[in-house]
Amino acid sequence: MxxxxxxxxxxxxxxxxxxTYVYGIGLQASRKILDATGIDYxxxxxxxxxxxxxxxxxxxxxxxxxxxxLRKQVAMDIKALMDLGSYRGLRHRRGLPCRGQKTxxxxxxxxxxxxxxxxx
Numbered sequence: 001m002x003x004x005x006x007x008x009x010x011x012x013x014x015x016x017x018x019x020t021y022v023y024g025i026g027l028q029a030s031r032k033i034l035d036a037t038g039i040d041y042x043x044x045x046x047x048x049x050x051x052x053x054x055x056x057x058x059x060x061x062x063x064x065x066x067x068x069x070l071r072k073q074v075a076m077d078i079k080a081l082m083d084l085g086s087y088r089g090l091r092h093r094r095g096l097p098c099r100g101q102k103t104x105x106x107x108x109x110x111x112x113x114x115x116x117x118x119x120x
Contacts, residue, residue, distance in 0.1 A: 002053050
C-alpha cells in the first residue's frame with residue numbers, strides 16, 4: 001500500500017487518479033507529478049515500487065503544498081479576510097455563501113436548518 005503525504009492511496013486505482021486522494025492534488029497536478037517523475041499514468045498503485053513512491057513523495061514535497069500545510073494556509077486566508085472586514089470575510093463570519101449565490105430560497109447547506117420566524 002502506497003502512503004504519500006500521510007494518505008493511504010487506494011490499491012486498485014490507477015496512480016493518476018489515486019494521487020487525487022491527497023488534499024491539494026487534482027488530476028492536472030497528478031499528471032504533472034507523474035510526468036516529472038517519469039511514471040506511467042496507467043500503472044496501478046499496488047504496482048508501484050518503493051523507488052516510485054519515493055520519487056513521487058520527493059516531487060510533491062519540492063513543488064506542491066498539500067494536506068495539513070494547505071489546510072492551514074486556506075484557514076489563515078479566510079481568517080485574514082474576516083479580520084480585514086471585507087465583504088467576503090463578513091459572509092464567512094455569518095456562515096453565508098460568499099461567492100454570489102442567492103440565499104432567499106437556497107443556501108440551506110451554509111445557513112443550516114430552517115428557523116421559522118413569526119409562527120404564532
